[in-house]
Every structure is written in structure tokens, then in C-alpha cells.
Amino acid sequence: MQINLTVNGKARASEVEDRTLLVYYLREQLGLTGAHVACDTSSCGACTVHVDGVAVKSCTLLAAQADGCQVTTIEGLASGNDLHPLQQGFKECHGLQCGFCTPGMIMTAADLLNTNPHPSETEIRVALEGNICRCTGYHNIVKAIQWAAEHQAVPA
Amino acid sequence: MSNKFIGQSIKRVEDKRFITGKGRYTDDIKLPGMLHAHFVRSPYAHARVVSIDTAEALAIPGVVAVYTGDDVAAINGVPCGWQVNFRNGETMREPKHPMLIATGDTAKHAGDPVAVVIAETKEIAIDAAEAVLVEWDELPAIASPADALKDGAPLVHSQFPDNKAFDWSFGNPVEEVDAAIEASAHVTTLEFVNQRVVPNAMEPRAYIGHYDAVADKYTLYTSTQNPHLIRLLMCAFVLGIPEHRVRVVGPDVGGGFGSKIYHYTEEALVTWASKQLELPVKWTSDRSEAFLLDAHGRDHVTKAEMGFDADGNIMGLRIKTIANMGAYLSTFAPAVPTYLHGTLLQGLYTTPKINIDMTCVFTHTVAVDAYRGAGRPEATYLLERIIELAAHEMGKDPAQLRFQNFIPPFDGVTQPGYQTQVALQYDSGNYAPVLQKGLDLLGYDDFRQAQKQAANSNKLLGVGFSTYVEACGIAPSAVVGALGARAGLYESAQVRVQPTGKVSVFTGSHSHGQGHETTFVQVVADKLGIAMEDVELVHGDSDTVAFGMGTYGSRSLAVGGSAIMKSIDKVLEKGAKIAAHKLECAEGDLEYGEGKWTVKGTDKSIGFGDVALTAYVPHVYPAGLEPGLDFSSFYDPANFTYPFGCHIAVVEVDKETGKVDLKRMIAVDDVGNIINPMIVEGQIHGGLAQGIGQALFEGTIYDENAQLTNGSYMDYVMPRADDLPMFETANQITPCPHNPLGVKGAGEAGAIGSTPAVVNAVLDALWSGGHNDVKDILMPLTSERVWRAMNN
Numbered sequence: 027m028q029i030n031l032t033v034n035g036k037a038r039a040s041e042v043e044d045r046t047l048l049v050y051y052l053r054e055q056l057g058l059t060g061a062h063v064a065c066d067t068s069s070c071g072a073c074t075v076h077v078d079g080v081a082v083k084s085c086t087l088l089a090a091q092a093d094g095c096q097v098t099t100i101e102g103l104a105s106g107n108d109l110h111p112l113q114q115g116f117k118e119c120h121g122l123q124c125g126f127c128t129p130g131m132i133m134t135a136a137d138l139l140n141t142n143p144h145p146s147e148t149e150i151r152v153a154l155e156g157n158i159c160r161c162t163g164y165h166n167i168v169k170a171i172q173w174a175a176e177h178q179a180v181p182a
Numbered sequence: 183m184s185n186k187f188i189g190q191s192i193k194r195v196e197d198k199r200f201i202t203g204k205g206r207y208t209d210d211i212k213l214p215g216m217l218h219a220h221f222v223r224s225p226y227a228h229a230r231v232v233s234i235d236t237a238e239a240l241a242i243p244g245v246v247a248v249y250t251g252d253d254v255a256a257i258n259g260v261p262c263g264w265q266v267n268f269r270n271g272e273t274m275r276e277p278k279h280p281m282l283i284a285t286g287d288t289a290k291h292a293g294d295p296v297a298v299v300i301a302e303t304k305e306i307a308i309d310a311a312e313a314v315l316v317e318w319d320e321l322p323a324i325a326s327p328a329d330a331l332k333d334g335a336p337l338v339h340s341q342f343p344d345n346k347a348f349d350w351s352f353g354n355p356v357e358e359v360d361a362a363i364e365a366s367a368h369v370t371t372l373e374f375v376n377q378r379v380v381p382n383a384m385e386p387r388a389y390i391g392h393y394d395a396v397a398d399k400y401t402l403y404t405s406t407q408n409p410h411l412i413r414l415l416m417c418a419f420v421l422g423i424p425e426h427r428v429r430v431v432g433p434d435v436g437g438g439f440g441s442k443i444y445h446y447t448e449e450a451l452v453t454w455a456s457k458q459l460e461l462p463v464k465w466t467s468d469r470s471e472a473f474l475l476d477a478h479g480r481d482h483v484t485k486a487e488m489g490f491d492a493d494g495n496i497m498g499l500r501i502k503t504i505a506n507m508g509a510y511l512s513t514f515a516p517a518v519p520t521y522l523h524g525t526l527l528q529g530l531y532t533t534p535k536i537n538i539d540m541t542c543v544f545t546h547t548v549a550v551d552a553y554r555g556a557g558r559p560e561a562t563y564l565l566e567r568i569i570e571l572a573a574h575e576m577g578k579d580p581a582q583l584r585f586q587n588f589i590p591p592f593d594g595v596t597q598p599g600y601q602t603q604v605a606l607q608y609d610s611g612n613y614a615p616v617l618q619k620g621l622d623l624l625g626y627d628d629f630r631q632a633q634k635q636a637a638n639s640n641k642l643l644g645v646g647f648s649t650y651v652e653a654c655g656i657a658p659s660a661v662v663g664a665l666g667a668r669a670g671l672y673e674s675a676q677v678r679v680q681p682t683g684k685v686s687v688f689t690g691s692h693s694h695g696q697g698h699e700t701t702f703v704q705v706v707a708d709k710l711g712i713a714m715e716d717v718e719l720v721h722g723d724s725d726t727v728a729f730g731m732g733t734y735g736s737r738s739l740a741v742g743g744s745a746i747m748k749s750i751d752k753v754l755e756k757g758a759k760i761a762a763h764k765l766e767c768a769e770g771d772l773e774y775g776e777g778k779w780t781v782k783g784t785d786k787s788i789g790f791g792d793v794a795l796t797a798y799v800p801h802v803y804p805a806g807l808e809p810g811l812d813f814s815s816f817y818d819p820a821n822f823t824y825p826f827g828c829h830i831a832v833v834e835v836d837k838e839t840g841k842v843d844l845k846r847m848i849a850v851d852d853v854g855n856i857i858n859p860m861i862v863e864g865q866i867h868g869g870l871a872q873g874i875g876q877a878l879f880e881g882t883i884y885d886e887n888a889q890l891t892n893g894s895y896m897d898y899v900m901p902r903a904d905d906l907p908m909f910e911t912a913n914q915i916t917p918c919p920h921n922p923l924g925v926k927g928a929g930e931a932g933a934i935g936s937t938p939a940v941v942n943a944v945l946d947a948l949w950s951g952g953h954n955d956v957k958d959i960l961m962p963l964t965s966e967r968v969w970r971a972m973n974n
Contacts, residue, residue, distance in 0.1 A: 043305070045305075053210075057212075058203070059203070059206075059207075059209075059210035060202070060203020060204070060205075061203075062207070062384075062385070062436070063209075063386075064384045064385065064386065064436075064469065065469045065894070065895040066468050066469045066470065066894075067469065067894050067895050067896045069894070069895035069896050070384065070895055072384060099203060100201075100202065100203035101202065101203040101204075103202075104202060109201070109202075113201040113202065116197065116201050117193055117194065117197040117198070117201060118193065120193075120194065120860045120861065120863075120864045122197060122200055122201065123437075123695035123696070123697070123864060123865075123868060124383075124384065124385070124434075124435065124436045124437040124694050124695030125196075125197075125199075125200030125201075125205045125434065125436065125695070126205070126207065126383075126384040126385045126436030126437060127384050128200050128201060128205075129200075129203050132201065147908070148904075150903070151903040151904040151906075152903075152904050154902070154903035154904070155902050155903060155904050157902075157903070158384065158895065158900060158902065159384070159903075160382055160383060160384050160437050160439070160868070160871075160872070160900070161384075161437055161695050161864075161868045162864060162867055162868055162871075163867035163868050163869075163870050163871030163901075163906060163909065163932075164871070164901075164902075164903040164906055165867045165906075165908055165909050166864060166867065167903070168903065168908070
């Protein structure tokens with residue numbers, strides 16, 4: 027079937043199989059390999075992207091369901107060469123090790139900061155409940171999100 | 183040498199590609215014409231293949247090939263890399279893991295492969311795999327190591343009638359240990375299970391085999407911790423193809439924790455198939471396969487007895503353990519319960535007599551091999567659980583009982599290393615201060631007050647201690663060879679100074695989260711006195727890196743870093759000859775620092791870049807000296823390294839539900855010198871989370887048919903962000919006396935100390951609530967188990 031959607035600001039018209047999941051569409055057809063597949067059961071969040079501004083596990087959505095939507099992946103989060111505060115925060119606070127869960131963590135955290143710009147430590151931990159990291163013990167991920175909350179641009 | 187970068191928390195240079203989604207993991211790689219493999223696997227833990235019918239699958243459009251056991255009969259099975267013989271001298275039993283289970287043979291664990299479908303897309307391969315018709319004859323199966331030794335137990339390999347892979351004893355003669363325990367005033371006995379856990383690296387294993395017929399060369403992209411070791415095993419032992427015609431690339435790898443050390447059958451199979459089809463073949467594991475196929479960790483059933491004299495001094499330690507090997511012996515599996523476990527049973531204590539009796543058995547489960555810590559967590563769990571229980575039984579303070587029995591400090595320089603009763607000689611150690619520092623961070627006296635008050639409330643408070651010593655930087659080749667390793671364990675490094683003075687460093691270590699691209703560059707930039715931007719680290723490709731033994735056992739910096747140091751010494755030695763010639767002085771008159779050679783006591787100097795250029799444009803040059811500035815080295819250490827530390831957990835236990843809430847996790851670790859404190863702290867954090875995971879959340883559950891019933895992320899519980907507190911970490915530094923950087927290794931420490939600390943804390947909470955008879959709770963400490971311990 028034919029789908030029309032916007033991915034990282036770029037209009038896309040694509041032919042997909044009915045059963046194609048959004049994550050495989052992004053990875054295999056568009057070459058956007060930042061969203062990762064790690065669990066097959068929507069449990070780990072490594073595939074998280076934004077669909078119409080909301081964090082979504084892209085292994086849980088058919089590509090067809092994103093027809094007509096605005097999709098943002100980790101590749102589209104920075105503004106040109108300016109990293110998003112969360113990307114900076116993860117680097118500043120050593121919020122990643124192997125990097126495999128990182129795109130999903132950042133996209134989930136971006137959704138959190140969009141709705142709650144100054145979350146408490148507990149709010150951050152609860153928001154990350156759907157994302158698994160096996161390297162960091164989450165300590166530095168929490169710090170990275172706190173760093174980003176402090177350094178994000180104040181809305182005009 | 184300057185110390186501009188060493189010791190600094192430099193932000194990681196590799197982060198940029200990961201935070202922008204540009205990491206390049208194996209599954210991200212697409213090659214022209216690439217085909218996709220999907221395996222047909224045994225749904226049973228033990229079953230004979232009666233027949234296989236591939237006709238229907240082959241007829242599906244897009245299917246290129248379906249291979250079964252008959253097609254791959256010429257390929258050898260995957261071998262084991264470590265040999266531990268029976269104590270009576272009988273050779274270790276070593277069934278090789280076949281590529282595909284052939285008709286008439288038996289699958290020996292759920293997931294054992296019988297056929298592989300190769301198709302134009304992954305979806306077609308999956309669909310076609312379902313069309314392969316396999317007739318099975320299901321047979322009885324066992325999963326538990328204790329069951330394997332029972333009379334009449336189903337046999338994993340019919341030629342081995344007792345399910346034993348080997349047995350082993352170690353330490354002092356058992357009669358001496360029996361006598362020491364017999365003479366003890368108090369003997370604490372603890373029977374426990376160190377349960378089976380799943381490493382669960384976030385990136386599932388993925389491989390691409392690519393045979394280039396024009397060049398007659400294979401390339402294997404693999405999510406591995408040690409590309410060269412995979413090449414050696416696959417070429418020499420499995421496929422029998424020439425090593426110089428094979429390139430193995432380990433690109434970005436999404437975590438390993440041990441599970442990606444080993445050579446797996448799928449690696450060899452996609453490599454072989456790519457030659458049959460003359461096209462690249464990719465296989466990416468899904469998570470269900472990962473649970474069934476990636477080597478698991480731990481899985482010991484143990485009885486331990488520790489004897490004390492009337493003053494609380496440890497007199498002896500006697501241990502009997504059954505360890506699960508799974509159905510086949512994985513690459514390092516025999517070493518884990520033996521030489522990485524039995525040798526660590528001295529711990530930090532002066533125990534004069536120690537003996538372990540170990541039986542390693544086959545079961546109808548996937549292989550058990552090294553998982554973060556590998557044997558050392560099992561040893562630490564045993565020691566730290568039993569000493570805590572002993573303190574409880576004897577009415578002594580658990581911290582004081584440890585202080586009393588600690589080995590006195592030794593620096594390994596002015597004082598000799600400490601000779602244990604279990605073969606190892608510790609390099610340097612100073613144990614009491616790490617425990618004291620932990621107690622200070624905890625606020626021990628205040629805690630005991632708070633605990634007393636809590637005892638009357640709904641939430642019991644508990645503190646658990648754990649002190650550990652581990653053996654890292656694995657290890658001198660001659661020693662591991664004598665202990666059964668079939669490989670040397672050294673590391674190689676090449677430092678190539680380019681004509682412009684830029685430096686490429688090639689290491690056989692492999693970074694999959696550890697931050698080598700930063701830490702190693704910090705070392706090289708400092709030693710050469712140049713900018714970090716002028717140094718590049720190359721790893722993970724057998725065509726660019728001469729050789730390597732890879733990353734595991736906290737060995738990268740201690741062994742790989744030391745190899746780099748050797749090459750740097752050679753660069754500076756040759757550079758000094760060139761500098762002396764240019765400056766018209768004797769080499770002995772020169773000193774090196776800040777990136778230049780200076781004639782001592784003068785301002786005459788020549789920079790590193792000028793010397794590099796001269797080496798490659800040798801117009802004015804010492805007679806007889808070769809051009810170029812490029813050195814390789816191999817470093818084979820003199821000993822293991824021995825990090826140590828103290829972990830303390832504070833928990834709250836809900837009396838009504840048994841729910842455990844981890845309130846504080848304190849870790850004081852001595853990992854020797856530290857190059858990048860931020861990265862070391864991150865390694866400790868990750869280890870803590872995995873160790874806490876084993877204590878509170880993780881563990882396989884097999885049913886009576888040896889089926890793994892919690893083989894998904896929906897069922898196998900791992901720590902999530904809201905399960906853990908912020909960690910409280912601190913360091914002490916006792917340098918390693920025998921490697922040039924004085925480093926010991928930090929990758930596994932967190933996972934070694936934390937598990938017993940958490941379990942001890944829960945027991946302490948229960949004891950504070952009057953449940954004094956509880957000696958053990960089976961891990962993971964679920965609410966139900968804790969509640970039952972309080973209510974049964």
C-alpha cells in the first residue's frame with residue numbers, strides 16, 4: 027500500500043507491505059537506522075520515535091498507521107549542527123555506554139520534557155519505565171535528563 | 183610525560199555518533215544483493231529429528247536455499263576453548279555443537295537449529311521457515327544441575343551416562359580442611375542456589391557473511407567482543423578455511439557482558455552460506471532466540487561450610503558445588519566455575535584451609551559461560567553470604583567480623599604479593615580502608631539506630647555488606663595455558679606515527695560501551711604530549727588490527743593498554759635517536775616532555791611532529807637507522823590484577839507484602855589507577871545494576887520439560903529506571919604493581935560486590951524484625967519469597 031508521511035521534516039511517499047512495522051520502514055526503506063529493534067515485545071523502548079510529537083514505540087505501530095503523520099527520529103532531533111539539549115546532556119553526563127538504547131532514551135526523554143520541562147528525579151525515572159538500558163544503571167541517564175532540563179532553551 | 187588527560191573525566195569522543203543515531207551496528211549494515219537467513223529450531227528441549235521436508239519451503243518465491251544437517255555435515259562443530267579434566271585424569275567430555283541437527287540426531291536444548299532458510303528478504307525467510315516440516319520425537323529433558331546427577335536422569339549425551347562434563351577439586355587437601363572445620367568452635371553452613379541469569383545485551387546478535395569470489399576472500403561482520411578470536415576459531419576449527427582469506431569486523435556492538443565472547447554456530451553458517459550462494463547473507467537474532475541461544479550465566483547449587491575459632495577467626499572453608507554447563511561446552515565455559523571461581527575463594531580473608539569440590543554437568547539448556555564477573559560473582563556471593571550469616575549466628579557485628587579476618591595490607595612493591603591457599607598470588611591490596619570508607623558513607627551507627635526504630639513499623643530496614651576481591655586482566659599466557667586455556671591471553675597494539683605527527687593506534691581490545699576510543703586516546707596523547715584530536719583509535723577489524731584477544735574479564739586497559747604503552751616506548755626510543763641526530767647531541771642528553779625532545783638544561787628542542795616527518799623524509803638521518811615510526815607490540819602480563827572493594831546496600835522490606843525497596847547502594851571500589859573517572863564510575867554503575875538485578879529481579883524459570891518459560895522482556899524482569907536509586911560511589915587507589923599504567927580493571931566490579939550486599943541487606947532487615955531463623959532466600963528476592971520467609 028501507498029503511505030504519505032513526513033519524516034524528519036521531509037515529505038515521503040512510499041510503498042509498504044500491509045504488515046510492515048514503522049520501525050522496519052524507517053530502518054530498511056529509509057535507511058534511518060537510529061531506531062533499534064531489541065525486544066520484539068514493545069518492552070524495551072530502543073525503537074522510540076515521535077509520531078505527531080508524541081513518543082511511540084515504532085515496533086508497535088504499522089507503517090500504515092503513520093500515514094499522514096509527522097514522524098521525528100533521533101536523526102531529526104538536532105537542529106542542523108546544534109545538538110538537542112538532551113543529546114548534549116547524554117554526552118555531558120556519560121548517559122550512554124554501548125549506545126544501543128540511547129536513541130530511544132533520548133526520544134522518550136524529549137517527550138517528557140515537552141510535557142514536563144522540569145521533572146523531579148522520580149518523574150524522570152517513572153517516565154523511563156518503558157525503556158531498558160543494560161549498561162548505565164540509569165544513574166547517568168537521569169542526570170543527563172536533569173542537565174537537559176536545566177539547559178533547554180526557554181520558550182519565548 | 184604530561185598528565186593533562188590521564189585522571190580527567192574527558193567526555194567521550196565516540197558519543198557523537200550514538201546520540202545522533204549514527205552508530206553503525208551489524209544489523210544497520212546493508213550490502214548489495216544481501217540475502218537473509220532464518221533458522222528452523224527445535225521447539226523441544228530434547229527431541230529426535232525423525233524427518234525434515236523442505237520441499238514446500240523451497241517452492242516459495244524468493245527462497246534461495248534451505249540447508250539441513252546433511253548439507254553441512256562436512257563442517258566441524260563449534261569447539262570449546264578451555265579444557266578442565268576430571269580429577270582422576272579422565273579427559274573432559276567435549277561434545278561439539280553441530281551447525282544443524284541432522285535427521286536421526288537429537289536436539290539438546292530448545293532452539294537447537296535443524297534447518298536454515300535463506301531468502302531475498304527477512305520476511306520471506308521467516309515465512310518459509312514455517313513451511314519447513316520437521317517431524318520430532320520428543321524425549322524427556324532436564325534443566326536443573328541437581329537433577330542432572332539423579333539416578334535415572336535423562337541423558338543429554340547418550341555416550342556420557344552420568345551427565346558429567348568433568349569434576350574438579352581445588353585448594354588444600356580436603357582432609358586438612360575437614361580437620362580445620364572439625365576443630366572449629368563454630369561452623370556456619372549455608373546451602374544456596376546462585377541462579378541462572380541471562381546477559382541480555384540490548385543489541386541482539388547479528389552476523390553478515392560475505393564471500394567475495396573475485397578476491398577469494400570472506401568478510402564476516404559480527405556483533406562480537408573479540409573479532410580475532412572468532413576468526414581463529416571459525417577458520418581453524420570449524421570451517422577449515424585459510425585465516426588470511428578471512429576478515430572479521432566487529433563494528434559498533436550494543437553491549438556484550440560476556441555473551442558476545444563466544445563463537446556461535448550462526449557465525450560460521452552465514453559465512454559458509456555466503457560462499458555457496460556467492461552473495462552476502464545476514465542473520466539477526468530476535469529476542470526470543472537470544473533468550474534460547476545466547477550463553478547464560480551463573481547456575482550453581484552449593485553447600486558451603488565455614489569454621490571459626492572461639493574468637494571469630496576463620497579456620498576453614500569447605501564447599502561442594504554443582505555447576506550447570508548447559509547442553510554443550512561454550513568457548514570459556516569450563517574455566518568459569520573452576521579457575522575463575524575456585525581460585526577466588528580466599529576472598530579478602532586469611533582463611534588458612536580451603537577446599538572446593540565441583541561437579542560440572544550437562545543439562546538440556548543453552549550453554550552457561552562467562553557473564554559479567556564470570557565465576558568471581560559466584561565466589562563473592564558464597565563468601566559474603568556465609569560470613570554475614572556467621573556474624574548473625576555468632577552474635578557479632580558483620581563489619582567487625584570482616585575487619586578481624588582481613589588480609590593485612592600489602593603493596594606488592596616493598597611487600598610481596600599475598601599467596602592465597604587457592605593458587606593465586608594477589609598483586610596489591612589494602613582492604614580495611616574500603617570497608618571503613620563504606621561505613622562512613624553509610625553512617626553506620628546512625629543506621630543501626632534508625633533500624634531499631636523501624637523494627638516496630640510496617641517497613642523493616644536492613645543493611646547488607648559485601649567486600650570482594652577479583653582477578654582481572656586475564657592473564658599470563660603460560661599460567662592460563664597450564665590451567666587448560668587453549669589460547670594465549672595477551673594483547674597486541676600498534677602505534678603508527680604518521681609523517682605529519684598524527685597518530686593511529688591499533689588495539690586488539692574491542693570497545694562495546696567501555697569507551698576505549700576516549701580512554702586509550704587519553705593515555706596515548708598524554709604519553710606523547712600531543713592533543714587528543716591528533717590520536718585515533720582503531721579497533722574491531724582483523725584486516726587493520728594485526729591481532730587481538732578482545733575484551734572481557736576487565737582486561738582492556740590492564741592488558742591492551744599495556745601493549746600500547748610498550749609501543750609508545752618504542753616510538754619514543756627511536757624518536758630520541760632521530761632527535762639527537764637533528765640536535766647534534768647524545769641521546770642521553772635529551773629529555774622528552776610536552777611533545778618535544780629538549781637538550782637538558784638548554785632551550786634547544788625538536789618537536790614530535792618534526793621528528794615524525796624526519797622519520798618519513800630521512801634526508802638528515804642517523805646512519806643505519808630504518809625510516810618510519812611505527813611499532814607493534816604484544817604484552818603478556820606477569821599476573822592477573824586484583825581489584826577489590828566494598829559494596830553496601832540499604833533496603834526497606836514491607837512486612838505485609840514482602841516487597842523490597844532498595845534505598846541506598848554504596849560502592850567503594852579500588853580498581854588501581856584511574857584514567858577516566860567518569861568512565862570508571864559509569865562501569866561501576868552498570869555493574870551494580872546487573873548485580874542488583876540478579877538479587878532482586880532476574881532469573882530463568884524452566885518448566886518440567888526444560889522449557890524456558892520467561893524468555894522475553896515481558897517475562898524476564900530486569901531493573902528499570904524506577905527500580906534503582908542514585909548510586910553512591912567512591913574510590914580508593916592502590917596501583918597495580920606489575921603493569922605500566924598501574925591499572926586493575928573496572929568492568930565487572932559492580933556486578934561482583936552488589937548481589938550479596940543486597941541479599942544480606944534483606945536478611946538483615948528480616949533479622950531485625952525477629953525472623954532470626956531465616957538463613958537464605960532464593961534469588962531473585964521477589965515479594966512472594968520474602969513474604970514466605972517472614973511467614974512460614
